[in-house]
Amino acid sequence: MNVLLEAIELTKQYKGLKAVSNYSVKISPGEIRGLIGPNGAGKTTTFNLLTSMVKSTSGNIYFEGKNITGIRADQIAHLGICRTFQNIRLFKNLTVLENVLIAAQIKKKYNFMSVLLSSPSFLREEKHLVDQSLELLETMGLIHAKDMKARNLPYGQQRKLEIARALAVRPKILLLDEPAAGMNPSESTELMGLIRYLRDKFDLTIFLIEHDMKFVMNLCEKIQVLLCYHRGIKDDYFSNAIANYFKQDLFDYSGNGFNTKAYHKGKTIIM
Numbered sequence: 001m002n003v004l005l006e007a008i009e010l011t012k013q014y015k016g017l018k019a020v021s022n023y024s025v026k027i028s029p030g031e032i033r034g035l036i037g038p039n040g041a042g043k044t045t046t047f048n049l050l051t052s053m054v055k056s057t058s059g060n061i062y063f064e065g066k067n068i069t070g071i072r073a074d075q076i077a078h079l080g081i082c083r084t085f086q087n088i089r090l091f092k093n094l095t096v097l098e099n100v101l102i103a104a105q106i107k108k109k110y111n112f113m114s115v116l117l118s119s120p121s122f123l124r125e126e127k128h129l130v131d132q133s134l135e136l137l138e139t140m141g142l143i144h145a146k147d148m149k150a151r152n153l154p155y156g157q158q159r160k161l162e163i164a165r166a167l168a169v170r171p172k173i174l175l176l177d178e179p180a181a182g183m184n185p186s187e188s189t190e191l192m193g194l195i196r197y198l199r200d201k202f203d204l205t206i207f208l209i210e211h212d213m214k215f216v217m218n219l220c221e222k223i224q225v226l227l228c229y230h231r232g233i234k235d236d237y238f239s240n241a242i243a244n245y246f247k248q249d250l251f252d253y254s255g256n257g258f259n260t261k262a263y264h265k266g267k268t269i270i271m
């Protein structure tokens, strides 16, 4: 199997609490993968580990076959792993366009002196970045709001701006932490189409956390369930969230706990 991103037995221990315990995953290029689980299961921490925003206690991460465990978060972005946040993190007092431009600068080729002297190469590059950022806003349906302060955007559009900002770094894999949270049903349906479109347009791989089961089941070919058996939490998430979604019309499921696979209408559910 061709693997883009792989984690092997990642663990994150905070004092007495294992936020993530022996987490492993293999994601293929072009895949749209889902990660689900109850609140506190460690989903966001998993994304923090994969993007080097927190340091793992143990375990390894590989990207395109290279061990990237412990490298800096900015190096992670350069390699092509970008993310959005469960709690939106925009520059609220900057405009929509400026938010995207700042991210696009990460890929800039000019140096400080050429900026200072406004050299032709800087001006060319800057125009290129603005054009590229405007195009991204167009793709994301945010062009009408380009000069608006990010704080004045409706919530659903702030989520889309976060995605635009991540895309400005031209990632290979995009990690989305609850992208549909706070969206109304029509916004989240639109977002599903948009995520598929972005995957195809930019040759992306997508890894997303989402509570909305309809969203996850419609969009993802493979869905991984994070359970918290290791913390002794009674785990009825599987029976509640997933079985409810299918109204007991359950899939071919055997076993109970980790390393179990289940199949339903072409979807693979990994536990």
Ligand SMILES: Nc1ncnc2c1ncn2[C@@H]1O[C@H](COP(=O)(O)OP(=O)(O)O)[C@@H](O)[C@H]1O
Pocket: 014, 017, 018, 019, 037, 038, 039, 040, 041, 042, 043, 044, 045, 046
């Ligand atoms: N910086 C931290 N310090 C201590 N505990 C943390 C920290 N970050 C997360 N946790 C704990 O780790 C567990 C998993 O959190 P999180 O990854 O946010 O879960 P999820 O995203 O699945 O809801 C929770 O019990 C949370 O309180």
Ligand SMILES: [Mg+2]
Pocket: 043, 044, 045, 086
């Ligand atoms: Mg979370």
